[in-house]
Amino acid sequence: MAQAGRDQLDIMQPDTTFRTLWREYRRERFRSELVSDWAVAVLYRLPSLWLVARLVPTGMSPTAVTLAALPVALAMPLAALLLPPGGAALATVLLAVAFQILDCADGGLARATGRSSSKGAALDFVIDMAQWGLFYTSIGIVADRMAGTDEGTGLFWTVVAVAAAWLRLYARVVRDARPASVAPGTAAPLGHSAQGGFVVLAERALAGMSGALPIFFGIAALAGAVPAMVVFVLLYALLDVADAVWTSFRNWPDARA
Template sequence: MRRKPTLAALAADYRNGKIEDELRGDWAVVVFFRVWSFPLVWLFARTAVSPSAITAFSGLLVLMLPASAGLLPLSVAGPAVVALSCAVLILDCVDGALARITARASRFGGMLDFLVDMAHWGLLYASIGLLADRVAGTGFFWTALGCAAGWLRLYARVVRDAGPAKAEATADAAAGISSGVLGGISAGEVLVAFVAGLSGAIPLLLLAGWAFGSIGWLVVFLIAYAVTDVVDAGLQSFGRAAS
């Protein structure tokens, strides 16, 4: 019989290691999106919907990002891209939690989740560039920069994965981050965790840019953010290889 967890059980499962991982590199997801996943996991655990089906549906939403940015009326294109991206981030929380809590995790599901995640960031960056061009009437200038930022983001992941396996963070460091206390971790590690976790706030930064009628600055930020990610990934990978 399939397990039907309570909301308390879902929260306990999340506190059992997952929250520490996300606070180290995905704090914005914890703050803005994770809470909305709990009732959805509770609901889907009582249906025949599989984690992979949720991931596949999320993939369809990802494919709608550039179409929404380029084809919808300009008055609603920006909010539509924000809503789609936020939905993808919430569903990304749902599928993994559902797989864990119902013991339906699989290698196929993990691979599909990774591919959808990479597609989301690449197409979101391109969509932000397209929106910036539509708002400013600049042809495809910002679109090209958005695509470049998306490519750099994905390349950073390639660089990071090319190095030796990363050692697990110590329990003391994880506890220090989750409790908000700097004991056990350095200020530099906290700064790195903060910068890394900003990616989850990108849809909300887009909403702010849309509200103020200027999205070009966000594309510039995405370029700088992606370059920083590549440099950090290279330093980590080569550092592990040399150790």
């Protein structure tokens, strides 16, 4: 009787082994995420599922994983400021990658255990946005330190990076403010024309590039071109704002309809 009860319990509990989680992800979400967030799908989803498979038996909550990512984000500017410049760049890259994996893992853990909540999602959003501000600032700090002189490191690249971070957050606010869908009888998004298809692909590539920025930063640090990385994130943030504004107005219900 006891064995039958255990067998029934095993049937009721979902299989959360890494192999099963990876198989389900490839079947249900890989294609859609590759379209909407390609860098996450390619770089971080696999290690995050490995982490989820090991967290499920511990009973750790998704919110605890989200909170665990906060000190990782806060450590980035400290590493950029306190470590030797070369070590600061490497540490910032590793911390940024670790954050991305944890950011994927909390959602994966919520789906695997059925413990998702609106409060957890809100907390995840707040910490995620803070992370981007801290990461961009860290890039600027490393750039200033690498370009520093005996008289001081200066703050030029840090200020530029902070401006890029502000633009990045502004783009997210604009996207969140746009209508969820286009009302019937109003102007629709671009169709399946060649031009429309190109625009859609460009938007998806731009949106999905965000998760690859830590890798780009690592490449820039190895090449000794961290200031160029600051310029890149500034241009990326400007393109992100332009895309957010354009998409919002393109999909906004037409008042004349």
